[in-house]
Amino acid sequence: MRACGDPCWICGHDIDATLDARHPLSWTLDHAVPISRGGSLLDPANARSAHRACNSRRGNRSTTAVPQRTSRRW
Ligand SMILES: [Zn+2]
Numbered sequence: 656m657r658a659c660g661d662p663c664w665i666c667g668h669d670i671d672a673t674l675d676a677r678h679p680l681s682w683t684l685d686h687a688v689p690i691s692r693g694g695s696l697l698d699p700a701n702a703r704s705a706h707r708a709c710n711s712r713r714g715n716r717s718t719t720a721v722p723q724r725t726s727r728r729w
Pocket of ligand 1: 705
């Protein structure tokens with residue numbers, strides 16, 4: 656896995672990996688090719704380090720897992 660010491664690929668600044676995950680400047684994993692567009696979730700070449708704020712500023716969806724809605728009817 657990639658170390659968390661990489662700079663943000665969006666703004667180029669270092670990322671403080673010690674920040675809480677909910678902090679806007681905390682480290683997140685951004686995908687060069689969104690998973691929804693066929694990007695590989697497991698390919699390290701598709702993963703880049705980014706600030707949470709920078710990542711969300713791009714307009715992409717969060718990289719955190721989204722609960723899948725079941726189509727099952729109750
Ligand atoms: Zn950044």
